[in-house]
Amino acid sequence: MTEEIDLSKLPPAEPYDKARDEAQRARLMKVWQTPTGWRRISAVNNSSVGKWYLLTSFAFFAFAGFLALLMRAQLAVPNNDLLSQSLYNQLFTLHGTAMMFLFAVPIFEAVAILILPEILGARDLPFPRLSAFGYWCFLIGGIFVCGSVFFGVAPDGGWFMYAPLSSNPDYSGLGADIWLLGLSFIEVSSIAAAVELIVGVLKSRPPGMRLNLVPLYCWYVLVVAGMILFAFPPLIAGDLLLEMERAFGWAFFDPDRGGDPLLWQHLFWIFGHPEVYIIFLPSIALIATILPTFAGRPMVGHSWIVLSAVGVAFLSFGLWVHHMFTTGLPEISLSFFSAASEAVAVPTGIQIFCFIATMLVSKVRRSVPMLFAGGALAIFVFGGLTGVMVALVPFDWQAHDSYFVVAHLHYTLIGGMLFPLFAGVHYWYPFVTQKKMSDKLGRWSFWLMFGGFNLAFLPMHWTGVMGMPRRVWTYDVTDGWAVLNMVSTVGAFIFAAGFVVLAVNVLWPRGKAPLVERNLWNAGTMEWSAEVPDKPWGVRSIPYIHTRYPLWEQKELLGEMDRGEWFLPDAEEGKRELIITDILDARPLYVQRVGGPSYLTLGSAFCLGAVFILATFHLWTLTLLFGAGFVGFTLWWLWTGTSEIPEKPEKEAGRGLVLPTYAQGNNAPGWWAVFITMTGDMTAFMGLVFSYFFYWTALPNFLPDAAKLPGFGWLVIGLALLLAGWITALLARERLAGGGTAQAMALLIAGVPLAALGIGAWCWAAWSAGLNPTETSFDATVWVLILWMGLHLLLDAVMRLYVAARIWRGRCTPRYRADSANLTLFTHFLALTAVVIFALLALFPMLMGVV
C-alpha cells in the first residue's frame, strides 16, 4: 500500500509576481518554441506534427475522393469507355486502400496527436519524436502508394488483395508489391502512434485525473490504440507471407504446393474488421466530446459509454469471418460469426442511446458542429441497420459482393466516421487557428454533402438488390441499372461539391480576421483552457484536476493556470518537461524530459521508407545500405535523446511537490512503450502460429513423415542456447544493479554469440531435414518461423551492443539503468517466442504421433 498524496491539501501558491510570471513565460517560450522557416520540418511539438498529419490525411482523402468521382463518371452511363478496365481496377483498389490506410486511420492519429495532450492538460505526448517519426513514415509511404497510379502500376487486386490473384506475379504486377510494402511501412507509423497514445492516456494525465474522471475522448483513444495493437499485426504477418511468396516463391497460398488462399482472407479480415471499428470509435469519440458542450451538461451514462467502447473493442474481433460467408466454411462456423456480428450491435446501440438521452434531457444549442453530428447519427443508424441485415448468413449470400454492400459500408463509414470528423473540424478549428470558420459556408457544405451522399448511396441499395456486382467496370443497358447509376453519379458530384465548400472554408486565409474569445463554445474539457493567442507550451502550468469537466466545475482553474500556480510553471533547466502520473489515480510520479526539434527522426523515417521502396524493386544492395542508415539514425536518436541521466535526481515541481527526474523499470514510459510494442509484435507472431494451425486443420497431411521433420536434437540444443542468451540478459540486469558494470557488459555481449549459435542450430535442424520453403507449405512455415526468430535476434544483438556501449560510456549506470530494464523486458518476449516455436516444431508433431 502506497502513501496517498492529497493534492487538494497542497500548500497555497505563492502570491502573484508579475516579474516572475514574465520570466517564467520567457523561459517556457524559449524551450517550447517551434523552429521557423525551413527548419520547421525538424519540429516535434504535437501542435505542429498534428497539423501536418491532419492536412496530409485530408490531402489523401481528396485524392481518393477524386478517384471515386472518376469511377462514378465511368459508371454514369452503360457501356461507357471513359476509363480502361485496367485503370478502373487500379482506381477502386487505390480508392479503398487510400481511404482506409491513408485517411481513416491516420486521421484518428492526427486528431489524437493534436488534441489529446491538451485535453489531458499536458504539454505534449510522452514521445514527441516518435510522433514526428510516425508522421514522416506516413507521408513517404502514402506518396509512394498513391504515386504509383501515375505510372500505371497502382495495385489493382482490390483493397483486400486476395490471393491467389495477388500471390501469383503472373496475375498481378508491381502494384501488389507496392501495396504490400508501402502499407506495411504505413502500419509502422500506426503502431508508433498507438504506443504513443496508450502511454499518453495511461501515464500523462494531469495530477488528480483518476480513472473515473478521465474524459470520454481519452477512453476511446485508449481503446482504439489498444485495438490497433491487436488488429494491425496479423496483417503484417500476412504481408510477410504474401511478400515471401511473391519475391522468393515460398509456398503459402498456392494450393498445388499445400498452400491455401483462404489463409490470406483470414489474416486480412482479422485485421480488416476490427479496422472498421478502429475507424468508427475515434469519430464517435468526437461526438461524445462535442455533444456535452452544446447540450451544456455532462454526458448521460458516462460509464455506459466506456462500457460500450470496451465492449465493441472486444466483440469487433469476433466478426472477421462475416466477410467470408461465401467461402464455403462450415455453417456452424459461419453462425458463430453471425451471432457475434449481431451482438456487437448491442454496445454500439448503447452509445447512440446515451447521445440521444443527453440531447433529450437538455436544450441543445444549434451550431454547425451539431448539424454534422446530427447528420452523422442519422446516416450511421441507417448503415447500422443494413449491417444487422448483412450479418445474417442467408441474406449475405444474396447481397454479397453486390452494390448493396457498397451502400452499407459507405453509410457506416461516412455516417460513423466522416460526418463526425467534419463536426470535429468545425468544432476544433478555432482551437487550432484561433479563428472561426464561416457558419454560412458550414451549413452549405453540410446540406450539399448530406443531400449528395444520400442521393449517391441510397439508390445503391436497389442497384445491389437488382444484381449489380461490385467492382464491375461497366454494364449493359439491358441490365436495367442505368437510371440508378446516373442518380448515384449526380449525388457523388454534389457530395464532392459540398466537400469543396468545406475545404475552401478550412483553407481560406483568415490573416486579418479577429481572434476568437477563449473557450468560445463554453466547453468543459481542458483543451479549451489554451490562451488566445496560442502558446507553444500547451499549458502554462499543469493543473490539478478533480472533476470530469474541469472548465465547468473548477471555476478558478483558468486563472490559477495562467498565473503559473500549478505544476512545472517554469523551465529553469532549459528542458521540455512533462509530469508522468500513475494509471489509477494520476498521482504525480516523476518529471519526464522529452526531446525537442530534431532531424534524426526525419533521417530515420527517410531511410526506412527507402528500405521499403527499394525492396519493392528488389534492389537488395541499396536496401541493405539504407537499412544500415535506418539503424544508424535510430541509434543516434536514442543515444542522444532517451534515458538521459538528469543533472539532479529530483526537482521542485511547484506547490512544494518534489518529483524525481528519472524513472526506470515499469515506472518509466519507455518501459511501457517496449511492453506495448512487444505486445503488438507477439500478436503478429500469433498470426504466424495461427497460420501453422490453419494449415494443420485445413490440410489432411500438413505434417510430413518423421524423416522430413526438423531434427529434434538440434531443436533442443537451439532452444537451450537461446534460453541461455535470455539468462545472460537477466544476469546482466542483476549485475548492473549490484554495481558490476564490467560483468554486465560481458554478459550482454556474451548473449550475441549464444543467440547466433542457437538460431544456427535451428537452421541446421531444418536444413539437414531437407526442408525447402518453395516446396510445401509445411517447409515454408517452418522456415518463416525460424526467419521470424532470426530477425528478432538480430534486433536483440543490436540492442545488447547498444546497452553495453551505454554502460561503457557511463550513460547507463547502476543507479540510472532504464536501458537495461527495457532490454530485459524485450528478451522476455524473445524467450517466449522461442519456446512457442520450439513447441510448434518439436512438440506438436510428436503430440500428433508423427515421430
Next chain:
Amino acid sequence: MARSEGKKTVPPGEAPRVIDQGSVWILVAAPSIWAAHFLLSYWVAAIWCAKLGRGTALAEPRWIIAALGALCIAVIAGLAALAIRRYGGVFVIFEEITESSERARDKFIGHVALLLCVLSAVAILFTVIPGMVLGQC
C-alpha cells in the same frame, strides 16, 4: 500529504498498482472470457468439421460449446459478484461517480466491470445459440 513544518512533499513509491491494489484487470476479464469462449467454440467446431468431413453430426461439439458456455458464464457471475462486493459496483443508468477519491474510482471500475459482465454473458449466450440450433457441419 501536504507540506508540514517546511517538509517537502515526496510522491508515493514505485509500485505501478495495476494488479495489486484497486486493479483494472477486472475491466478486461469478462470480455476476455467471451473471447476465449468464442475462439474455443470456433476451433472445436472448425477442427471437428475439417477432420471428420461435411455432414458430420455436431452432437459432441454441441455439448462442449454449451458446457464451456455455462462454465464461462459462471466465472463471469463470479466476477460480477466481485465487482459488486469488492469494488462497490452498482447497476444504475444515471451514474454520477464523479467524486475525486480512491473509493469513487473503485466504484467506477466496479460499475463498468459489472456492465461488461452483463454484455459478455449475453454475447456468450449468442455464441451458444448456433451450437444448439445447427445439427451438422
